[in-house]
Amino acid sequence: MQHSRKLTTIGFDADDTLWQNEQFFRVTEKRFAALLADHAEEDRISARLLEAEKRNLAVYGFGIKGFTLSMIETAIEVTNGQVPASTIAEILAAGREMLNHPIEPLPHARETVEKLAGAYRLVLITKGDLFDQERKLAQSGLGELFDAVEIVSDKSAATYSRIFSRHGDGPEKGMMVGNSLKSDVVPAIEAGSWGIHVPHDLTWVLEHVEPPVSAPRFRQIANLGELPGLIERIGEID
Known part of the structure; x- marks a missing residue:
């Protein structure tokens, strides 16, 4: 040329x-909201997660690891500190799946x-x-x-x-x-x-x-x- x-x-x-890339974040976010469905509506969970991501960008930067930490932070907030360790484990597993996705x-x-x-x-x-x-x-x-x-x-x-x-x-x-x-x-x-x-x-x-x-x-x-x-x-x- x-x-x-x-x-x-x-x-x-x-x-x-x-x-x-973004489609994997959307799928994981839906999975995350389903984990916390007993505590809040999906829209509220997504809004809280977005706020956490905004706060954490300057600390964790862009990417899956920061997103995973923001999910954990949101889970703690939405459950008033009562989130089970098993739920935290599922969030971590979802983050690892994103990091290993083809x-x-x-x-x-x-x-x-x-x-x-x-x-x-x-x-x-x-x-x-x-x-x-x-x-x-x-x-x-x-x-x-x-x-x-x-x-x-x-x-x-x-x-x-x-x-x-x-x-x-x-x-x-x-x-x-x-x-x-x-x-x-x-x-x-x-x-x-x-x-x-x-x-x-x-x-x-x-x-x-x-x-x-x-x-x-x-x-x-x-x-x-x-x-x-x-x-x-x-x-x-x-």
Whole structure:
């Protein structure tokens, strides 16, 4: 494919961009609510869990381990400290199942990354637990296609500026591709990069923001299969 004169580096989000992730959190949350059904309605349990997750993000960060600890904290709160040890054990088992779940690549993920590898510098940029994200990348079989992997505690404009400067030619010649407007698209655009939104059916409520439709470097595509063609068109703009 023809290489854009200005675009040299492409960042990809991992969870719910290259492979499924959020659906496992939703299934586990329903299982968790069922465990505590004698103590509260499902909606109330989910609301309390979300509050715990918000409180704990700064302490535990993003990922399954923090989610599991937030479930335990919520179980203690909802039962007024009376949660049985057997329930705690079931919550821990659910967390372990999530950590061991096989990777399910999303449509067009492999073919698109393979098509772009070599023509551009590819960087995987993901939030979450180091061990879990490394495991998922290894199981995905995509690891060898990336020139670099950055597992970060948060995604901000400064994050993208640093990463695209370290692995590329600066944020102006970079592009970030992901399912989260809040984490993948908006801060990348703020850094001066292209921000490409690939919506996923399930996106965590804490990742919801309005799309930056007026930003010249914002684009949205239906799936990763549309990315190479979009890059060709962007090359014509550049």
